[in-house]
Amino acid sequence: MFPTMLKERYLKSPIKNNWMKKIFVVEFLMIVFGFIIVSAFKYRPSETRELAYTFHQQKKPGEIVYEKYCISCHQADGSGVPNMSPSLVEGSFVLGDKKPLVKIVLNGLKNVTINDKTYNNPMPALGSVLKDKQIADVLTYVRNSFGNKASAVTTAEVTEARK
Amino acid sequence: MKNKFLFSVLIGVAIVTGTLAFKNISQQTPFNDHAGLALPAGFSASIVANNLGEVRHIAVTKEGGIYAKLGSTKNGKGILFLKSNNGKFQEQNGFGDYGGTGMRIHNGYLYASSNTDVYRYKLNDKGEVENPAKAETIVTGLLDHGEHNSKSFTFDNDGNIYVNVGAYSNSCQVQDRAPGSMGRPGCPILDSAGGIWQFKADKMDQHYGDGVHYATGLRNVVGLEWNQKDNALFVMQHGRDQLHDLFPQYYDAKTSSILPAECMYEIRKGDNAGWPYIYYDQIQKKQILMPEYGGDGKKMADKKYLNPVMAFPGHMAPNDLLFYTGNQFPEKYKNGAFIAFHGSWNRSPEPQAGYFVVFVPFKDGKPSGKWEIFANGFAGQKVVMSPGKAEHRPCGLAQSPDGSLYVSDDVKGTIFKISYKK
Numbered sequence: 121m122f123p124t125m126l127k128e129r130y131l132k133s134p135i136k137n138n139w140m141k142k143i144f145v146v147e148f149l150m151i152v153f154g155f156i157i158v159s160a161f162k163y164r165p166s167e168t169r170e171l172a173y174t175f176h177q178q179k180k181p182g183e184i185v186y187e188k189y190c191i192s193c194h195q196a197d198g199s200g201v202p203n204m205s206p207s208l209v210e211g212s213f214v215l216g217d218k219k220p221l222v223k224i225v226l227n228g229l230k231n232v233t234i235n236d237k238t239y240n241n242p243m244p245a246l247g248s249v250l251k252d253k254q255i256a257d258v259l260t261y262v263r264n265s266f267g268n269k270a271s272a273v274t275t276a277e278v279t280e281a282r283k
Numbered sequence: 284m285k286n287k288f289l290f291s292v293l294i295g296v297a298i299v300t301g302t303l304a305f306k307n308i309s310q311q312t313p314f315n316d317h318a319g320l321a322l323p324a325g326f327s328a329s330i331v332a333n334n335l336g337e338v339r340h341i342a343v344t345k346e347g348g349i350y351a352k353l354g355s356t357k358n359g360k361g362i363l364f365l366k367s368n369n370g371k372f373q374e375q376n377g378f379g380d381y382g383g384t385g386m387r388i389h390n391g392y393l394y395a396s397s398n399t400d401v402y403r404y405k406l407n408d409k410g411e412v413e414n415p416a417k418a419e420t421i422v423t424g425l426l427d428h429g430e431h432n433s434k435s436f437t438f439d440n441d442g443n444i445y446v447n448v449g450a451y452s453n454s455c456q457v458q459d460r461a462p463g464s465m466g467r468p469g470c471p472i473l474d475s476a477g478g479i480w481q482f483k484a485d486k487m488d489q490h491y492g493d494g495v496h497y498a499t500g501l502r503n504v505v506g507l508e509w510n511q512k513d514n515a516l517f518v519m520q521h522g523r524d525q526l527h528d529l530f531p532q533y534y535d536a537k538t539s540s541i542l543p544a545e546c547m548y549e550i551r552k553g554d555n556a557g558w559p560y561i562y563y564d565q566i567q568k569k570q571i572l573m574p575e576y577g578g579d580g581k582k583m584a585d586k587k588y589l590n591p592v593m594a595f596p597g598h599m600a601p602n603d604l605l606f607y608t609g610n611q612f613p614e615k616y617k618n619g620a621f622i623a624f625h626g627s628w629n630r631s632p633e634p635q636a637g638y639f640v641v642f643v644p645f646k647d648g649k650p651s652g653k654w655e656i657f658a659n660g661f662a663g664q665k666v667v668m669s670p671g672k673a674e675h676r677p678c679g680l681a682q683s684p685d686g687s688l689y690v691s692d693d694v695k696g697t698i699f700k701i702s703y704k705k
Contacts (some may be wrong), residue, residue: 189462192528192629195669201628202671202694203337203354228461231429237355240429244461 182261185254190262193241198266204241206234208262215263215270222273222281225255252278318699319674321659325613328658328701331372331689335363335696340386340435340603340679342393344410347684352386352395354693362386362395364412365698378404378415384433384505385446386679389484394444396434398427401446401482422446422482422489426475430459431503437516439509444484445516446494449503450477454523454575455559462529466575470559473499477558479507479518479550500556500588501548505625506604512618513648516550517592519601519622523562523573524629530574538580540630543571545599546591547620547643547650557588565594593650598627599637602678606645609686612703619644621657623677623690628670635670638662640677640690658701661692 186194193205200207208214211234213221226247232239246255256275263270317328337354344350347367353360360377385396392403393412401422404412421444425434431449438444450472456464470477475491478499482489497516506519527539534542543562548554557563561570561584570588572578595601603623607616619642626638642657643650663674670676679691687702 187632188531189528191631192525195628195671196631197669197672199669199671201669204628207671228458238429240432242430242459244458244464246461249462 180257180261181254182257182259183265185250185258186261186265189246189250190258193243198262198268200239201241203237204239205243206232206237206239208268209266210268215268218259218271218273218277219281221259222255222278225250225259226278226282247282252282319660319663320699320701322701323657325705326658326701326703328699330697331700332365332374332698333695335374335698337382337693338363338679338691338696338698339384339433339693341681341689341691341698342386342388343681343683343689344388344406345684346410348410349681349689349698350386350388350393350395351679351691351696351698352383353696354384355382356380361397362393362415366411376415378412379418385436387437389438389444394421394436394484396436396446398432398434399423399425401434401436401444420488421484421486422480422494424490425480426451431476431521433503433505435505435507437507437509438484439516440511440514442484443481445497445507445509446480446482447501447504447507447518448476448478448480449505449521450558452559453525454529454573456529456575460525460529462531464529464575466559466573472559477501477503479504479516481552495552497552498550498554498556500554500558500560502558505600505602506622508604508606508620510549510606510645510648511608512606512645513549515648517604517606517620518548518550519604520546520548520556520558520591521600522546522597523558524598526574526580528629533574533578533580536632540598540633540636541596542566543597544591544594545597545601545624546595547593547601547604547622548589549592549649550589554589556591557584560584560586561588563591563594565596568594593643593654595624595641595654596636598629600625600627603680605680605682605688607682607688609682611686612688615644616642618646618648620650621680621688622654623680625676625678625693626662626667626670626673635667635673638667638673638676640680640688658690658699661690661699 194208198208228243228245230242253275255278256273259273318330320328336357338351339354340352342350349365351363361381362379363377364375365372366375381397383397387394394403402418407413425448428451430451436446452459455466455470458464479497481495481497503521504518510517522543522545526534527536544565560576564571572582572584601622602625605621622641624637627635638661639656640658641654643654644652661675667673675692676694677690678693681689687700690699
């Protein structure tokens with residue numbers, strides 16, 4: 121019943137005025153576009169943005185390391201896992217002194233308490249898994265993603281922290 | 284000119300009506316009624332409590348009061364009591380200065396567990412703890428290394444309590460969760476964790492040595508319950524994490540997002556479910572050798588371990604199990620199992636899964652059909668990309684005296700009540 125109504129309104133319109141017909145066609149198209157645009161933003165807005173991002177930019181070297189070694193526990197948006205793995209969004213561990221941060225990646229971390237919350241999943245030591253440049257890249261990525269903004273970590277700083 | 288004016292007005296109207304029309308449709312998700320939950324026909328849900336804290340397991344008294352165990356204390360209290368007053372609940376003074384998971388009522392006592400001990404409190408004839416300061420320590424000194432430290436428990440009909448001691452490891456690697464690290468030979472964790480211990484339900488200050496090492500090879504069990512029809516213990520195991528992260532040469536990310544199975548086991552004394560040497564692959568329907576112990580995703584173990592009675596997709600984290608004994612729900616639910624799935628975290632880059640309550644039909648104490656999602660929508664979003672974004676995560680289950688089902692949530696501390704009406 122509904123499609124027939126639409127058909128009559130938009131296609132078999134008795135209105136002879138050509139302009140009016142056009143207006144109805146435009147109105148119909150606007151509704152359709154409205155649906156598409158709104159639905160794109162309504163569901164998964166972050167994904168839409170991510171998609172736009174990947175179209176325009178190559179992945180950063182640190183992002184590639186992050187996706188291989190960090191993403192499961194710390195999540196794509198850096199938000200971590202409640203009670204298990206801490207968030208990497210803001211916080212003095214991530215944005216503060218670089219040497220202790222590098223040491224966490226090198227040596228791992230267990231049962232850390234941040235703001236009275238203890239995180240129970242251990243972080244493995246990645247010192248023997250990752251090269252100094254990879255650690256510098258991934259920490260630079262983390263310090264400048266998820267809304268974070270902090271200075272880059274250099275390969276030399278990682279090499280120094282290993283000593 | 285007149286036409287142009289009309290044209291622009293109509294466009295404006297079109298945009299507004301188009302947007303509004305869509306908005307209305309998008310709000311007509313099946314989650315609108317019933318406290319945001321999607322339920323089978325005839326069921327409804329309401330929220331009976333909110334913002335309680337990290338509510339793990341819950342227990343309901345004969346009088347309809349609800350006890351809730353908090354994962355970590357709130358204002359110094361780890362146990363909350365909601366007193367029932369004609370269907371409305373009033374939060375009473377909390378007690379118990381420890382966080383934990385287990386909460387059950389048994390033989391006139393409220394039992395509660397911290398991450399190392401099991402305590403009990405005498406209930407009076409109104410189902411209330413009269414003397415919260417007078418906790419009796421039933422079991423003490425169980426291992427807590429942080430990882431998998433929930434000491435969930437249940438009871439049989441012969442005076443025993445069964446306590447989970449989770450393995451403080453993902454897969455008993457030399458270096459826990461380190462890529463490529465191999466398994467520790469003869470996994471030493473299993474001597475004091477990774478299994479179920481049986482103790483006397485009414486004996487004080489029991490330690491490992493006073494108990495029976497009832498079952499082993501269970502990585503971590505948060506939901507467990509005695510099945511009265513089968514007179515046996517049923518447990519839900521949390522399967523291992525991160526196959527792809529740790530052994531990418533054998534598992535791609537997609538496979539790793541569904542393997543291994545989260546398993547329901549029927550446990551008899553002396554059973555071994557095989558962790559960390561094997562996992563159960565619900566697609567091949569086989570026990571597969573863990574990569575830490577020489578597996579490659581296909582090799583099977585030489586030795587046979589206990590098979591699950593039901594297998595679910597990986598990582599969904601079953602946190603409570605309840606056999607429905609009420610008369611309120613339709614016949615098919617009688618004696619069947621409800622399972623609260625807390626929801627996954629290690630499925631990236633795939634969306635997370637779980638965050639719902641599942642039903643498994645049972646006949647004569649065995650699963651008698653496929654599992655189905657019973658209550659969904661706890662996360663408050665259709666696609667959960669990271670667990671921290673979920674609004675609620677189901678964690679505990681309890682049955683009310685009138686046969687309704689309570690579901691607790693440890694994110695916002697919400698308790699949902701699900702009821703049925705013809």
